[in-house]
Amino acid sequence: MTTPTHDTPPPPHRVEPLGEIDLAVEGMTCASCVARVERKLSRLPGVTAEVNLALEQAHVVLTEPASDDELLAAVASAGYTARVIGREVPTAEHDSHDGHHGHHHANDYSADAADHDASDLSAPVADRGTVLRRRLVVASILTLPVLVLSMVPPLQFAGWQWVVAALTLPVVTWAAWPFHVAAARAGRHGSSTMDTLVSLGVIAASLWSLWALVLGGAGMIGMRMEPTLVPRLGGAGEHGGMPELYFEVAAVVVTFLLAGRYAEHRARRSSGDALRSLLELGAKEAVLVETAADGTRTERSVPIGDLAVGDLFAVRPGGAIATDGEVVEGRSAVDTSLLTGEPVPVDVGPGDTVTGATVNTSGALLVRATRIGSDTALAQISRLVSRAQTGKAPVQRLADRISAVFVPIVVLLALATLGVWLTIGALGGTSGQSGQGLSTGEVQVAFTAAVAVLIIACPCALGLATPTALLVGTGRGARLGILIKGPEILEATRRVDVAVLDKTGTITAGRMAVTEVAAARGDDDAARAEVLALAGALERSSEHPIARAVVAAAETAGGAAPEVTDFDSAAGFGVSGRLTDGARVAVGRPGWIAEQGEVPAVVGDAVARLEATGATTVVLARGDAGGALTAIGVIALADEIKETSREAVAELVALGIEPVLLTGDQEAAARTVADAVGIERVVAGVLPEGKVAEVERLQAAGRVVAMVGDGVNDAAALAQADLGLAMGTGTDVAIEASDLTLVRGDLRSAPRAIALSRRTLRVIKQNLFWAFAYNVAAIPLAALALLNPMIAGAAMAASSVIVVTNSLRLRSA
Template structure:
């Protein structure tokens, strides 16, 4: 895996000549500030000095001095130069998909472990969306963060990586948002990788480039760039100009397919567990209804029956094949001095299974011992927990419908008008992801507007209801703005793209809803804290329950017949302890609040109301009045 990061901010001190007044200083400052790559300019007129911060590359200190000399009446000489920040100093935000979380304790464990990693500044993990956002700087890396998560027995995958603006940054405009494109380049050897890397890295507007082996025969190349500086097709033309063939990289799995894969996996385990557990349940019921049945009570030895061995055989694959995910999760949790839902499940089922196995073996050699097993308990526990998990996954899928509906508003293709070289315009159908600022697009009646833009020619009416909520079509003429995702109803128009990719209005709305659904309400943080100590508390209560019932069983306080025939005080008390462990599932603590936030923000988005996260939703119950400042909006339906 080869990764190249470019860019650092340098500060140069210049000695200026030719300044006679403050206006001269203002002239130099204004001219420098307009140059690409200049971050800030401070001029001291009294001592004829200037301090300029600039990006390297593309600029050198000598280039900054040359800018001043270009004015003609002034001179500049480099006095000193220093690096004030590099790419490694930047704070980055990584969005990860995380599989394997079962409860709020898993969330706490991941956040705690990552929070202790050097360089990690903040961590937010969402159980319902199976995602997390980590802000970090050097020495932390994406690989080290993913490795730390996988050490906890979870699976993590990078979804997106972006730069974070410094907290002290005070700008009037939003920082440009980087986009990325991934393609598969064929016939790349080591020399070719370095050659192509250099060509891409030296291109203005490119942030970074990474190479990694593709599942096919080529190299997977991911390029991050700024659409306001360079277009996506211009980026890809660099590869073509170097003589290489590329093709668009298609993700084999998106978040929907990952969700479906998890659902299929749990469903398969549930079916296996149910098929093996159902006979155990029927055997238990039959033994209760017909305790003296000769079929059920046929013995191998005085105490061990054939039916006990059958139960053991049925319970074993459920315990160790179906239930291995609980053991893996419990081990990962305990190895980091934490406890989650997997610990409770693994402990409760293991106690039931191993105690029953011990009783069978002990009873085989000790004919005076009464054998009473509950293999059915461990198998049925795993089956019911998997059933709950399966229903939970289905519920999660339904809560994400709002995002899916917003994404479906986006057009898949666009008709691009390009010059054929003879002064004539020809049409080319391209993927909307490959549009760039300045493209001229033809939009026919009935088609979706592919991206945000400005009408160059033609007039029409556009249905904007899905974006703005306006019930009536809006008349559009040349120089009017149009929104990507809206529908052209009547006329044929030509549109010049002004915002593409992640900068479009629809993309920002989707991002806002995603951020809102992934945010934590203040009350959820209390639930997370409670779940952090929930499992140890449950285990303590289970032990107390066991010893209290054991003491009562050996006393005369229990009515006669309380302990079932064939059982003993130890088994009787153990069942109560297992019950405490099993029913104390902390999943509800971790799922209730994020489910409410996700459903609330999703339903709001479908109805044109954008809610900025769980905090706003939680504070809404304090609202006592709604004030509308557009007279006639509600009473007459006027917009």
């Protein structure tokens, strides 16, 4: 028999996080920057970091204590600067409240700061766009005359080259400074990016041109640039030629790439707009109700931040509920589409919970606050969006991936070319006189060949490959009602294999409409018309969304509307009144009508049949002046399906994408809509957290998920999905959390957007090929001194023309 010892390892357990910290990181430009910051942070004990390039922030999870200074020092050691913008510390309530997590928010994520600071996470440096725009404008103004004077010899007046030099120097120094700084930072950490090649190409062209201008004889007044196909191997001293100037090459590269960097910044800046819009949805003021010792109540408006848990506040009809709470007095219908996305208001009364930022549609309510600030449902949705965006792995740009290998090879080739030609010159290979040392002409041959290698590899077309195709593709998309936010989303469209579709506002119109009218008298058109006309007349005085739908249907049907007097509303249940002959009429929820009088079996059966399809029903009842009410008809209402939704689903299937209906509505209503448009898989009854969880579940199963939605409740799922598509008729929050916006609200735009994105990505890849094809093919010629750097510049320009022309094909896509 063996006795257990103390060496037996304890059972494994999950380490609970001590806290989570958000950092704004400044200076990242590519995926390699992200990797370096993640690597440095994750080296700290108990630290796990996710860095997002688009938002320029890092989300840090701590399982061991770590100070802010340690985290900031780790980022600094990677070559970047950071600051703490948020902190979240779990409390003892972490696993309570039916699975909802309670948190205590400290420092910048306190209740007040979370409502303000967290909304600007995407802009660590507020004026970066202004600085980039200023550099771009100055560079553009200076580059235009440089390009014209350098490329059109008849315009080259006496001393033109000195004017070109004076115009170019601010471009290649001040305007190009961001590229030089990024290249130096990457170099310090032993890596290279697109910025490295840009900086090297600009510096090489500029320094060579300055040498040629000042010391090489190209500064002679009256000199014109006469391009030659092959450099004169004897050099300037033997054949009377002069070294070429490449100021225009350096200036054009800087200007083009600044334009791309500015466009990229604007796309990044908009990433935080979803959070700002979410926070703006909340009420700014509340009507605080205070009870005096004698029981009298007084009301006063206070800022939302002054509310405390337990306070009573009033909500008027049409007003937004100030914060999460419990109804103490009153009955009403509350529009909860903010959370559920469904158009049917929820009836509430004493004891029912209500959510901040939802809208009270009818009766007055007195509510006791149960959650405030960062603990409200709205704040939780904000955090869902923020976490989903931060955790979304950034798509590494194709050009950066290529340049990571291409840049070091080009630099080595240029250095090897210089060394080989200097060696050949020293051995007398170009002059034919061995042992005489290097002549000026031989040195020039070596430098000309080396510079030609760098110039032919200079990424002018590479810089155009993505933004030009994106510009044309987005222009075409705009005409089709599709807004593509940035090049980073294009790769996701190529691999998407499942499309998760919200129901309300996406497949359906997002508004209630009468779908069927049934009369107790049976299948009689006149009887149904009477039911609709009478209900419409009675509902005309109500502001309830269902009432407005009934009135709209009655007006569309036409016919005489009876006059109704003594109108009375039972908030959350229905309305009643009297006709001119004294008869009492009422329309409302089936249960409420049953309490008022008799519901014949034929009416009850109709209610059951219609509600089984997911429709909302109201019952019309009529009675004599002093008698009980008797139900005489049923009106069914549902969210009407858009005419184009079935065609859109078919187009998704044709693209090889499986459609899934994901909705907060009940199963019956969701299944009815799914069957009508041709969707087999339905996930119903889910709130925002459930939508995110379903997207994550699909991703964990290896699926690449596109999410199509339109409401605040879809925002977090749109951010979590590999590709988010927002209906332009929806909320700003959904639009700003998405990657693609479907302006027209037509679901057919979703498959067309994916198809356009795939074509745009294909063109970008073709552009990258052409950007390198000319250059790579010409590098051996340049290295063999068979290609004048001026011709190298022309080849580079030709590759740019090919790229632009290829991109223009998207206009007819």
